[in-house]
Amino acid sequence: xxxxxxxxxxTECSDFNELCRGLGADCPDKGDRAAxxxxxxxxxxxxxxxxxxxxxxxGKLETIILTESGAARVRALLDKNRGLLGLME
Numbered sequence: 001x002x003x004x005x006x007x008x009x010x011t012e013c014s015d016f017n018e019l020c021r022g023l024g025a026d027c028p029d030k031g032d033r034a035a036x037x038x039x040x041x042x043x044x045x046x047x048x049x050x051x052x053x054x055x056x057x058x059g060k061l062e063t064i065i066l067t068e069s070g071a072a073r074v075r076a077l078l079d080k081n082r083g084l085l086g087l088m089e
Contacts, residue, residue: 001051002077004042008052010071013063046070 007022008014020027028035043064046052051070055063066074 001042001046002073004039005046005051005066005070005074006077008064008066008070010066010074013055013065015063016061019061019064 003023003026007019007024007026009018014022028039040061043052043054043061047054049069050067051073053065053067054061
């Protein structure tokens with residue numbers, strides 16, 4: 001979940017291609033149905049938990065953006081990973 005949230009823009013909507021670029025090596029390979037299903041389930045769960053807002057056109061993801069709650073979760077993750085003001089190693 002955190003990897004997907006970190007790949008989504010917080011101030012501007014990301015389209016599907018931007019999401020995939022943001023995921024980098026974590027983006028599923030073409031044809032890997034199980035991995036794509038898992039990714040879309042994570043997105044659905046994040047939407048249900050109000051961590052992201054998703055706009056769909058004909059059932060397909062058009063844009064996605066973090067909500068304030070989603071952005072706060074990403075900030076907390078980044079803070080945890082870098083330590084408090086660089087004081088913690």
